[in-house]
Amino acid sequence: MKDLRCPLCHRPLLQNIQGLACVNRHQFDRAKEGYFNLLPVQNKHSLEPGDAKEQLQARRQFLQAGFFESLKLRLQELVPATTETLVDIGCGEGYFTAGFSEVMPRAQVYGIDIAKAGVRLAAKTSKERTGLTYCVASSFDLPLADDSMDVVTRIYAPSKDSELYRVIKPGGKLVIVAPGENHLLALRSRIYKEVRPHSLPETPAGFVRAEQHRVEEDLRVGERDMRASFLAMTPFAWKLAPELRDSILDGELRDTLDFMISVYSKN
Ligand SMILES: C[S@@+](CC[C@H](N)C(=O)[O-])C[C@H]1O[C@@H](n2cnc3c(N)ncnc32)[C@H](O)[C@@H]1O
Ligand SMILES: [Zn+2]
Secondary structure (H helix, E strand, O other): OOOEEOOOOOOEOEEOOOEEEOOOOOEEEEOOOOOEEOOOHHHOOOOOOOOOHHHHHHHHHHHHOOOOHHHHHHHHHHOOOOOOEEEEEOOOOOHHHHHHHHHOOOOEEEEEEOOHHHHHHHHHHOOOOOOEEEEEOEOOEOOEOOOOEEEEEEEOOOOOHHHHHHHEEEEEEEEEEEEOOOOOHHHHHHHOOOOOOOOOOOOOOOEEEEEEEEEEEEEEEOOHHHHHHHHHHOHHHHHOOHHHHHHHHHOOEEEEEEEEEEEEEEO
């Protein structure tokens, strides 16, 4: 675990029987699902930070059904074959994280999320997979050593530029996935009077934009319980008036998926 550092004193974390520890005897036990909790209580600003369990479970159901498979396949193609270390920050229930690990059996892949419920769900599913480690931690204070990652992925999650810069190796890559201008346009236009286009993320300090890709396709959700999962995992859908919500649940859901993938290089 040479890539992981102690969230309290920043010294390297080494494996022991119970889990991980640093030279200053800060101990972090391995949970029974196989993940590590590296979020110090003082950095926990609420009892259950991050996405709620119900939201993560809905996302799990929707993603497992394959609705975001095109995005997963494109991301798998974009990761360089020479990657030795990758961290997926804000990994949620680990759909994309596990996807990276599948195509890079020799790499060490980390999934980090502030929501324990997400990390638990992710770790439970890939308990047997070597080279895939999940941690509860914040992307604003990553438990990773300086210059340790070949690739950082950030799929619909927050981050802090200086932390991204700190953990990526010189010449390493940062992959950010954000909604494109047509993403869920039909749903958004039923909620907002004026639908504002999503703007592209700004290039984080210390990086240069290397590539831009777009994955755009129709979304058709034929089953009622999948439509319910979709609404539960989409925060702005919570703003729907009850009658609109019911009409979406009862009718067929037709919309557009539009993802912008920005790839940056660290100078
Ligand atoms: C929309 S979900 C995306 C999850 C996953 N990347 C995916 O695409 O399936 C955003 C995730 O960011 C996590 N998150 C929010 N704030 C965070 C933080 N400060 N550090 C790490 N993760 C955070 C949430 O708990 C949630 O799982
Ligand atoms: Zn320590």
